Amino acid sequence: MARMDLIVWALLVWLGVVHAIPADTPFKPPAIFSETTSYPLPNQGDIAVHDPNILPYNGEYYLFRGGVHIPILKAASLDGPWRRIGTVLDEASIIQKENRTRPWAPTTVEYNGRVYCYYTVSKHGSRNSAIGVASADSPEGAWTDHGAVVSTEEGPQSQIWPYTKSNAIDAAFITDHQTGKPYLLYGSFWGGIFQVPLAEDLLSVEDPEHPHAKNLAHQPGKLINPEEGSFMNYHEPYYYLWFSQGKCCRFPTKGFPVMGQEYSIRVGRSTNVRGPFVDKEGVELQKGGGTIAYDSNHGQVYAPGGLGVLSGNGSSQDILYYHYLNTSIGFKDADAQLGYSYLDYVDGWPEPRQKLMIMPVFLVAAGYLWLYW
Numbered sequence: 001m002a003r004m005d006l007i008v009w010a011l012l013v014w015l016g017v018v019h020a021i022p023a024d025t026p027f028k029p030p031a032i033f034s035e036t037t038s039y040p041l042p043n044q045g046d047i048a049v050h051d052p053n054i055l056p057y058n059g060e061y062y063l064f065r066g067g068v069h070i071p072i073l074k075a076a077s078l079d080g081p082w083r084r085i086g087t088v089l090d091e092a093s094i095i096q097k098e099n100r101t102r103p104w105a106p107t108t109v110e111y112n113g114r115v116y117c118y119y120t121v122s123k124h125g126s127r128n129s130a131i132g133v134a135s136a137d138s139p140e141g142a143w144t145d146h147g148a149v150v151s152t153e154e155g156p157q158s159q160i161w162p163y164t165k166s167n168a169i170d171a172a173f174i175t176d177h178q179t180g181k182p183y184l185l186y187g188s189f190w191g192g193i194f195q196v197p198l199a200e201d202l203l204s205v206e207d208p209e210h211p212h213a214k215n216l217a218h219q220p221g222k223l224i225n226p227e228e229g230s231f232m233n234y235h236e237p238y239y240y241l242w243f244s245q246g247k248c249c250r251f252p253t254k255g256f257p258v259m260g261q262e263y264s265i266r267v268g269r270s271t272n273v274r275g276p277f278v279d280k281e282g283v284e285l286q287k288g289g290g291t292i293a294y295d296s297n298h299g300q301v302y303a304p305g306g307l308g309v310l311s312g313n314g315s316s317q318d319i320l321y322y323h324y325l326n327t328s329i330g331f332k333d334a335d336a337q338l339g340y341s342y343l344d345y346v347d348g349w350p351e352p353r354q355k356l357m358i359m360p361v362f363l364v365a366a367g368y369l370w371l372y373w
């Protein structure tokens with residue numbers, strides 16, 4: 001507008017002849033919630049939980065969550081209802097670090113007839129963290145706390161690489177499907193996701209003074225690595241390294257990031273349990289790679305992450321479970337909901353589906369008929 005036009009327009013606005021903003025222009029909020037339909041809506045797990053961890057055991061599901069002494073819940077189906085049955089710890093963790101009454105992000109596994117729960121003792125924004133472990137004969141207990149397996153910043157071996165540059169949070173566990181050798185994964189926000197071999201009793205790192213560690217995922221050149229909550233599963237012929245990337249928490253107090261910067265679920269694969277892992281574009285996860293497998297969708301699901309995978313063991317579909325914020329429920333961390341999707345592997349890349357595929361069921365039925373007809 002020329003200067004004269006502006007003056008005339010301002011005068012007309014002042015006189016009320018025209019409105020400063022045409023009244024029918026709709027207010028356009030900044031793009032925050034993705035409306036994409038490229039990802040399916042989750043199946044709803046009927047429980048509010050952040051960083052869920054689920055162990056199928058004796059035909060039931062046990063859900064472990066962060067909180068005072070690590071609460072345990074139980075259900076006959078992933079759809080709930082979930083019933084609280086107790087806690088992993090009877091008192092504060094024996095790890096002498098802050099917030100030890102309230103560990104985070106447990107990961108529970110069954111190994112050689114025992115159950116092991118790896119948990120995190122840390123606090124937001126600190127690298128003074130540890131991963132501890134408790135074990136029991138069954139998820140119903142009685143549990144024994146064994147204390148720290150890896151410590152960063154302070155504690156045993158914390159002066160040894162990779163503990164010097166990593167953050168001991170968010171444990172995951174995998175065994176080499178050929179040798180049975182167990183590994184612990186952890187990280188991050190510092191240095192990315194790391195993997196260390198475990199001793200056979202699963203209570204310590206193998207050769208603790210010289211850990212044969214690998215850095216499996218990280219964003220080069222960045223001090224802050226918003227990659228965390230890793231998980232590894234094996235689905236022949238690949239190991240899949242999953243993690244959550246982006247802003248996870250505290251949206252009501254810290255505000256919303258621009259769309260795409262919130263939590264999303266990423267994945268890469270390798271034929272070797274120790275990597276290197278690459279994403280769908282062939283980018284190594286150690287070089288910032290990671291294909292988005294599940295992200296905000298339908299304007300309803302926001303910042304999904306904190307995931308795990310349940311193996312169908314070849315007879316049923318694998319299941320990806322996670323937490324997400326439902327945009328019509330709320331954005332507090334405590335509002336996070338349990339969701340899950342069935343995994344379809346397309347060219348060896350996992351794709352979430354809302355419904356169980358007909359195919360495996362059909363094959364099992366056909367096999368059954370062929371055997372017994």
Ligand SMILES: *[C@@H]1O[C@H](CO)[C@@H](O)[C@H](O)[C@H]1NC(C)=O
Nearest residue numbers: 056057058110310311312313
């Ligand atoms: C798959 O097999 C593992 C190891 O045998 C077992 O712990 C797990 O419960 C099985 N998962 C399902 C969904 O049957």
Ligand SMILES: *[C@@H]1O[C@H](CO)[C@@H](O)[C@H](O)[C@H]1NC(C)=O
Nearest residue numbers: 041042044300301326328329
């Ligand atoms: C979100 O919450 C609304 C209201 O409770 C519910 O109708 C809807 O199914 C939920 N969607 C998801 C994906 O959780």
Ligand SMILES: CC(=O)N[C@H]1CO[C@H](CO)[C@@H](O)[C@@H]1O
Nearest residue numbers: 098099100101102122123124
């Ligand atoms: C999650 C949690 O319990 N955080 C606490 C950790 O400890 C600090 C300081 O002691 C508390 O302020 C946090 O609330």
